[in-house]
Amino acid sequence: MKYDVIVIGGGAGGLMAAAAAAQSGKVLLIEKNHSLGKKLLLTGGGRCNLTTSYSTDTIIENIPCGGKFLHSALSKFDNEDIMDFFTSRGISLKEEDHGRIFPCTDSAETILSAFISELKKLKVNVILGDAVSEITTSSQRISGVKTAWGKKFFADKVILAAGGASFSATGSNGDGYRLLKALGHTVTPLYPGEVPITSSENFIKKATLQGLSLQDVTLSVLNKRGKSVAKHRLDLIFTHFGISGPCALRCSTFVQNLQKKENTSDVTVSLNSMPDYSAAELAESLNRRIYENPGKTLKSLIKKWLPERYGVFLIKICDLDEEAPVKSTTEPQRKKLIDTVLDFRFKVNGTLPLDKGFVTCGGVSLKEINPKTMESKLVPGLFVCGELLDISGYTGGYNLTAAFSTGHCAGTLNKD
Numbered sequence: 001m002k003y004d005v006i007v008i009g010g011g012a013g014g015l016m017a018a019a020a021a022a023q024s025g026k027v028l029l030i031e032k033n034h035s036l037g038k039k040l041l042l043t044g045g046g047r048c049n050l051t052t053s054y055s056t057d058t059i060i061e062n063i064p065c066g067g068k069f070l071h072s073a074l075s076k077f078d079n080e081d082i083m084d085f086f087t088s089r090g091i092s093l094k095e096e097d098h099g100r101i102f103p104c105t106d107s108a109e110t111i112l113s114a115f116i117s118e119l120k121k122l123k124v125n126v127i128l129g130d131a132v133s134e135i136t137t138s139s140q141r142i143s144g145v146k147t148a149w150g151k152k153f154f155a156d157k158v159i160l161a162a163g164g165a166s167f168s169a170t171g172s173n174g175d176g177y178r179l180l181k182a183l184g185h186t187v188t189p190l191y192p193g194e195v196p197i198t199s200s201e202n203f204i205k206k207a208t209l210q211g212l213s214l215q216d217v218t219l220s221v222l223n224k225r226g227k228s229v230a231k232h233r234l235d236l237i238f239t240h241f242g243i244s245g246p247c248a249l250r251c252s253t254f255v256q257n258l259q260k261k262e263n264t265s266d267v268t269v270s271l272n273s274m275p276d277y278s279a280a281e282l283a284e285s286l287n288r289r290i291y292e293n294p295g296k297t298l299k300s301l302i303k304k305w306l307p308e309r310y311g312v313f314l315i316k317i318c319d320l321d322e323e324a325p326v327k328s329t330t331e332p333q334r335k336k337l338i339d340t341v342l343d344f345r346f347k348v349n350g351t352l353p354l355d356k357g358f359v360t361c362g363g364v365s366l367k368e369i370n371p372k373t374m375e376s377k378l379v380p381g382l383f384v385c386g387e388l389l390d391i392s393g394y395t396g397g398y399n400l401t402a403a404f405s406t407g408h409c410a411g412t413l414n415k416d
């Protein structure tokens, strides 16, 4: 049977592409898992941070790799269109901090169900549990696909939406890159993006701070000369292997880049746990407290500033006694403590592997894809969308925005 369009992959990009393509043609969607949207269900901690309320310029800024390529796709289908797509299908959305948009149900199931209903309504034929093993061509044009179960399907247009190579248990295990390479495409080196950072510092190995989260802190990545090459302000969590949370994830690519650039495994990061205050302001606050409560311990004072566990940790690394009355501390000791609150430096030595990245960096070379249509410049009739493209953004709804926007663009099939 011949279809107008075959979509490979039933994740964020493929679902949006199938919904768009089915407006004007007969569509087959092939998903290797036995269900659709496995990764979509994991997004936003199961709540699906589907897009952002921020402007197109801000979206592009927050997609540091390949963001500019999205100008054209976003001009046709941007975050507002993504929100309209769902609200016009009866789904209420809400905005949280940093412009993040979620369904009001706080469940990614809501978003997936909307797609499933849409595909049913538009009579998209969905095949589950069979993987595309080859994209076939005839006279250098797309002719269809072959599957792992030996089935053949025919179409003049194929949309490849097989996802990246991280969280491979969700199905996106790098098949898409292999299919693209088989058709002569260039795939730039793959590495994990938005991935936790590892460290072999003693306090990490000893799990001193494991499980402790710090809200709204600043993490800077420093080069060999101590100059900051990246600085992000968000939440951070200490783990048994290093640091995670949005702030660490956002700095991870800069750690990897510095490791390569400086040919070293160790990179220094600086954590400012009170970024709204200067050293002078903290000194004044500490002196006031000493004056008002001379007998209080350092520990009881610092916990007014910071989570107690972190405060006590900083007191200890400054070689101070947390139970000593604060009046017994010297000026230089107090200065050292304040400096450490604002600039706690420690070494990190890399990141978790590709499979643990929230996004795969690298992908099909953007030079080989038409940004207006997502069509391959090498193989007419082949369209590529989602994480397979050499595009990766920060957390905050930017990666799903890219997948939905490029998916929609690919699904409208060459209608400039």
Ligand SMILES: Cc1cc2nc3c(=O)[nH]c(=O)nc-3n(C[C@H](O)[C@H](O)[C@H](O)COP(=O)(O)OP(=O)(O)OC[C@H]3O[C@@H](n4cnc5c(N)ncnc54)[C@H](O)[C@@H]3O)c2cc1C
Binding pocket: 008, 009, 010, 011, 012, 013, 014, 030, 031, 032, 033, 036, 037, 038, 039, 040, 042, 043, 044, 045, 048, 049, 050, 051, 130, 131, 132, 133, 161, 162, 163, 164, 166, 167, 170, 171, 172, 173, 175, 176, 357, 358, 359, 385, 386, 387, 388, 396, 397, 398, 399, 400, 401, 403
């Ligand atoms: C834990 C986690 C949380 C995240 N949270 C967010 C978030 O809240 N907001 C955000 O913007 N981004 C988030 N992301 C990133 C976002 O999920 C991805 O960028 C997005 O899903 C990419 O969409 P995609 O369609 O390209 O790929 P995927 O969603 O991975 O879909 C690809 C699909 O193709 C299928 N497939 C693969 N190979 C074949 C084949 N050979 N034949 C048939 N089917 C195949 C796969 O099984 C898969 O279902 C998160 C990522 C992770 C890992």
